[in-house]
Amino acid sequence: MILGLLALLGCQLVGEVLVRLLDLPVPGPVIGMVVLLVLLAWRRPAPEAPVLRAADGLLAHLQLLFIPAGVGVVAYLTVLRQEAVPIVVAMLGSWLAGLVVVGGLLQLAARRRPGRGDR
Template identity: 65%
Template sequence: MLGGLIALLACQLVGQVVVDLTGFPVPGPVVGMVVLFAVLQWRRPSDDAGVVRVSGVLLRHLQLLFVPAGVGVVAYLSLLRADAVPIGVALVASWLAGLLTVGALVSLLGRRA
């Protein structure tokens, strides 16, 4: 299981290094997830592989990973309150953009099938 955790952290590190070297405007962990996806597609680990077991443990305790984000929101509540309208507009616009993108993809893929 330790090997699986090291593999997850190594993919995140590779993603961060790629972003630092290229200046790609995407967070390093996102690039690391793409790297992890590529590795998992290439290697096809079994259900008892370390990466699969570690990811299962992390998913079981996913709610704990939201605690730092919640603390950050509470810590900056006065700043968020001051900019509530632009933040609200950005949230609604990004939600709508995501909804339209998913709808377009479902429509496109539905026509193919």
């Protein structure tokens, strides 16, 4: 499991280095996840591979990773209270935009692929 954690952290480190070198406006861990995705798609590890075991171990305790976010919300509660309207508008706007995009893509996919009764 240590080798798997080292592989995951190595991908994150590569992502951080790429972000710093290329001055990308994306967080390093996101680029690291893309690097990990490419490596996993390329290598196709076995189900008992260390990186998959480490990922399963982290997913089993995923709820613990939300504790820092909860502490951050409590720590900035006064700021959140003062900026509640813009935050709610941004959240609803992004939700609506996502809903429209996914609905549009679903409509497009439904038009391109005939249903079972359309044949």
